[in-house]
């Protein structure tokens with residue numbers, strides 16, 4: 001361990017300490033000036049405990065039964081879907097006669113936020129939090145999915161609901177990297193940066209290891225037709241720069257961008273052994289409170305706009321957990337901290 005410290009240039013060591021330190025914690029100081037650099041994990045962490053959410057849900061309901069009132073739907077989300085799609089088409093249209101690189105800048109500065117909001121709305125639809133009927137939610141998910149270039153709303157729904165029921169189960173939880181993926185990427189900053197840049201590609205390669213998830217259905221087919229049809233329309237009607245704008249908005253929304261740190265924030269073991277972490281920073285405003293991940297796992301039937309109220313109703317359950325306040329800082333920590341890798345996850349053994 002001390003060798004690892006000696007090998008690190010002073011600047012990098014300083015940066016790591018800055019990045020690891022002052023995350024708000026419940027009286028637990030993670031970092032100190034001479035803290036040794038932890039070794040890179042060579043495998044996942046393993047737990048025989050049940051996933052942490054069921055027990056907390058029960059305890060919160062017993063102590064604060066009024067949180068049941070927060071369960072419901074937010075049809076307003078449908079108007080946000082229309083707004084996101086309209087804004088993205090409008091910006092793509094504004095860019096259509098500009099040089100190709102303007103698409104990358106606009107995507108990083110604006111498109112990523114719109115595309116990320118689309119992803120959050122797909123997530124709301126996956127939990128049936130927009131309309132009463134399942135079909136209405138699936139259609140709403142497909143509609144907002146058009147801005148994401150690659151169809152994912154319906155398949156995300158299947159994987160994501162399993163992520164809730166089987167958190168940390170390697171055979172069912174698509175949120176866990178595959179073992180080959182974790183081995184390939186390792187813990188170098190270049191590997192992790194490339195992994196974030198190509199995040200959708202790696203996600204798309206996970207299904208073969210997962211059990212009990214139907215690959216093709218009528219809904220998946222509809223999702224493909226609508227999204228690929230939209231892609232073709234953008235390409236032919238607005239041209240390649242407009243299309244690139246959609247591609248990069250999608251890539252940055254979930255990858256190499258402060259917003260991409262959301263995936264790291266949710267379940268990466270930044271303060272082990274805690275397995276789920278919330279983010280309570282400013283970007284929740286444009287990310288529709290998706291940072292409230294502990295709250296969401298505890299009560300997946302509470303829509304995005306009521307999650308802060310859930311935390312406020314049961315503060316003693318959430319303020320005592322570790323949480324993040326900056327996605328930007330977390331992104332840098334994940335990339336540069338050799339102690340974090342795709343193995344920094346809790347896997348559940350039966």
Ligand SMILES: [Zn+2]
Pocket residue numbers: 163266267293297
């Ligand atoms: Zn999760």
Ligand SMILES: [Zn+2]
Pocket residue numbers: 123127160164296300
């Ligand atoms: Zn969810």
